[in-house]
Amino acid sequence: MKVLTWNIMQGGSQQRLAKITDTLVTHDPDVLVLTEFWAGPKGDFIKQRLREAGWHDQYGSGAAPKENGLLIAAKSSVSPHVTSIVPAEKHRWMEVAVQGLQILAVHIPMGLPKPLFWAKVVERAQQLVTGPALIIGDLNTGLPVDAEGTPFECGDSFERLLTTGWHDAWRLKNGSHQEFSWYSNAKNKKGFRLDHALVSDPVRDQVSACWYSHGERTARYSDHSPLVVQLDL
Secondary structure, rough: EEEEEEOOOOOOOOOHHHHHHHHHHOOOOEEEEEEOOOOHHHHHHHHHHHHHHHOOHHHHOOOOOOEEEEEEOOOOOOOOOOOOOOOOHHHHHEEEEOOEEEEEEOOOOOOOOHHHHHHHHHHHHHOOOOOEEEEEOOOOOOOHHOOOOOOOOOOOHHHHHHOOOOEEEHHHHHHOOOOOOOOOOOOOOOEOOEEEEEEHHHHHEEEEEEEEHHHHHHOOOOOOOEEEEEOOO
């Protein structure tokens, strides 16, 4: 199973929408998770293009127009999963089951809501860790090695997952190598690895590959690089 996540930057501009959908078709994942997905005309364009290309099962997170939400699309049947653990920013949180794999897709906000949102992720992660599960999306944090300059806020929450049965899929396959999925807009651009795929212990040995595709970011289709994880499921 190939799973791709990508922050498409404010729903994708009119000039970028075709590039975004072409990218997704080229990567051809079984399941894709889009963050900063916008409902409305831009979102409808993406969903229709994906539907035409074979991603027939699609679920949005119910975000308001021009509000950063999520879209999950799959080529096989997806079952939405509802739990009592949901953050206040519920449009940034979705959980589905695909072929026996629980997928928790998130886009963690910045600012004051961030620690509260992370607390919900940690709480739900504790319930999911004993089964086949994947936490994926724009987590807006990481370990110090994944940031140039100022360390991440809530990096301790990320580290807590890594010490309680979760594994960074990219690190599993890339060791101590350093790459960044987003760069700041400051004069002296700083790199950060914000987009992650964390697998539970039962899935650890089934991660066959995990990589970032940076060409889309450097070509400015988005300000984030897509992340792809390949699972032998």
